[in-house]
Amino acid sequence: xxxxxxxxxxxxxxxxxxxxxxxxxxTEETIQxxxxxxxxxxxxxxxxxxxxxxxxxxPKLSGAQRAKYLRAIANGIRARQSEIARLEVxxxxxxxxxxxxxxxxxxxxxxFYAGLAEQLDNNPQETIVLSxxxxxxxxxxxxxxxxxxIIPWNYPLLMAAWKVAPAxxxxxxxxxxxxxLTSLTALELAAVADEAGLPAGxxxxxxxxxxxAGQAIIDHQQVDKLAFTGSGPVGSKxxxxxxxxxxxxxxxxxxKSPFVVFxxxxxxxxxxxxxFGIFWNQGQVCSATSRxxxxxxxxxxxxxxxxxxxxxxxxxxxxEEGVLLGPLVSKRQYEQVIAAIEGARKAGATVAxxxxxxxxxxxxxxxxxxxxxxxxxxxxxxxxxIFGPVVCVRPFKTEEEAIKLANDSRFGLxxxxxxxxxxxxxxxxxxxxxxxxxINCSQPTFTEAPWGGYKESGIGRELGRWGLENYLETxxxxxxxxxxxxxxxxx
Ligand code: NAD
Numbered sequence: 001x002x003x004x005x006x007x008x009x010x011x012x013x014x015x016x017x018x019x020x021x022x023x024x025x026x027t028e029e030t031i032q033x034x035x036x037x038x039x040x041x042x043x044x045x046x047x048x049x050x051x052x053x054x055x056x057x058x059p060k061l062s063g064a065q066r067a068k069y070l071r072a073i074a075n076g077i078r079a080r081q082s083e084i085a086r087l088e089v090x091x092x093x094x095x096x097x098x099x100x101x102x103x104x105x106x107x108x109x110x111x112f113y114a115g116l117a118e119q120l121d122n123n124p125q126e127t128i129v130l131s132x133x134x135x136x137x138x139x140x141x142x143x144x145x146x147x148x149x150i151i152p153w154n155y156p157l158l159m160a161a162w163k164v165a166p167a168x169x170x171x172x173x174x175x176x177x178x179x180x181l182t183s184l185t186a187l188e189l190a191a192v193a194d195e196a197g198l199p200a201g202x203x204x205x206x207x208x209x210x211x212x213a214g215q216a217i218i219d220h221q222q223v224d225k226l227a228f229t230g231s232g233p234v235g236s237k238x239x240x241x242x243x244x245x246x247x248x249x250x251x252x253x254x255x256k257s258p259f260v261v262f263x264x265x266x267x268x269x270x271x272x273x274x275x276f277g278i279f280w281n282q283g284q285v286c287s288a289t290s291r292x293x294x295x296x297x298x299x300x301x302x303x304x305x306x307x308x309x310x311x312x313x314x315x316x317x318x319x320e321e322g323v324l325l326g327p328l329v330s331k332r333q334y335e336q337v338i339a340a341i342e343g344a345r346k347a348g349a350t351v352a353x354x355x356x357x358x359x360x361x362x363x364x365x366x367x368x369x370x371x372x373x374x375x376x377x378x379x380x381x382x383x384x385x386i387f388g389p390v391v392c393v394r395p396f397k398t399e400e401e402a403i404k405l406a407n408d409s410r411f412g413l414x415x416x417x418x419x420x421x422x423x424x425x426x427x428x429x430x431x432x433x434x435x436x437x438x439i440n441c442s443q444p445t446f447t448e449a450p451w452g453g454y455k456e457s458g459i460g461r462e463l464g465r466w467g468l469e470n471y472l473e474t475x476x477x478x479x480x481x482x483x484x485x486x487x488x489x490x491x
Contacts, residue, residue, distance in 0.1 A: 006190035008048035009200025025093035037208035042216035045204035049173040052201030059171035063120035072196035074110035089318040093326040106161035113169035137478040143171030145224030148217040153179035170471035183207040250460030255413030258406035259289035262419035263297040277442030283389035287414040299395040327365040334365035337388030344381030412454030416442040
């Protein structure tokens, strides 16, 4: 396990010697002590990234040359996939098969953006037909510069990959700050990049508190672009910081996503996807479909099956065989989720199952997954993101009512619909005000497809070609091509 900061191709201790403890949420034991960077370290990291961008030529490499490094990183991750996945479990608590899936996805993300980096060489410019034939014009894409990337704790390595891979593919250099709760696999990414021979300063990883190291990144005047995934309140701070220096900014924030199940859906299929939509990763998923709207004709039957299956989920240490729900990431998160369930109860909701510590667990931030019913529409439980294994289920009568309830949120990250009627699902998909819509499923996420939210769920899109665009500027180059003098002042 690494513990130091990775700056300018070197492993270094924080200048002021600060540290933070890494706790295993399954055992509550400290498993590592890592560096806590301050503004001084961030300044060194940003200057290294600046040098790598301005002087050392990372953006001058061809896309194909950058792609070689990205593929080497992908292979480096894959070569140590199980080991890194195990580290993710120790740090975050998620079940091993989920961590293994994430790490494979992270490697795939580097491969995908290697492909897009190569395409930048094949299609570097777009000719523009102008209305005035005395000129020709073209648009070229160029990297923005130094990207400051700040990520949350729910998918530690995968979120790092979603930022670092497109940024490096585009030709940007990066200063990445992982979440203070889960920094270990980001440090492994630095180790893998180092082994891949990535030039010094191209990728810098600073661990530490958001309010110190994170704030120093967003305030740094030599950072050109801020890429953030996390909570709305911190997203607002990032926009405010970006506003001062007109930094480019992309935000992936929270959600309270709906899942509409119509009366013709197969009940077991629906229960499977409802559970996958909220219990995967202990419900600590920005796109979790946490508000489930079920047609009244099947509501009772679906609810009964959902409770039955939810009570069967095997809870335990993510390293144990067969576990499908690990501990929440931290004591704070555990207490917040418990408080949200208590708040729901006080507001008049029924806790139909779960919502408390499972029997036999006296250590670890374990929680039995909860199904809430009768949740008032104006209660926090219905309106606010809980970010835990807690689902609100509610009946509806008509399609119109379901769409109205689904869209009645200040968030708009994702939405799901289930029905056998092809025309209806397309109509509902079109009516959702959300950046990601799933039909007859919930949560499958693909590196090739755009990811991001409407409304307060964010700005910009990650993944696919949209993710690359996040790190590119568009430059117009226009040439005067006739021999005839312009003749405005000089006749
Ligand atoms: P958070 O906003 O508290 O922290 C996210 C990151 O921001 C961390 O690295 C943290 O250290 C840093 N940070 C905190 N204060 C900062 C500051 N003042 N300046 C700069 N950086 C600062 O969020 P979290 O609790 O880690 O993650 C949970 C949230 O993330 C949820 O709301 C969830 O919906 C959201 N999320 C969104 C997506 C998405 O793709 N839309 C994905 C995962 C998580």
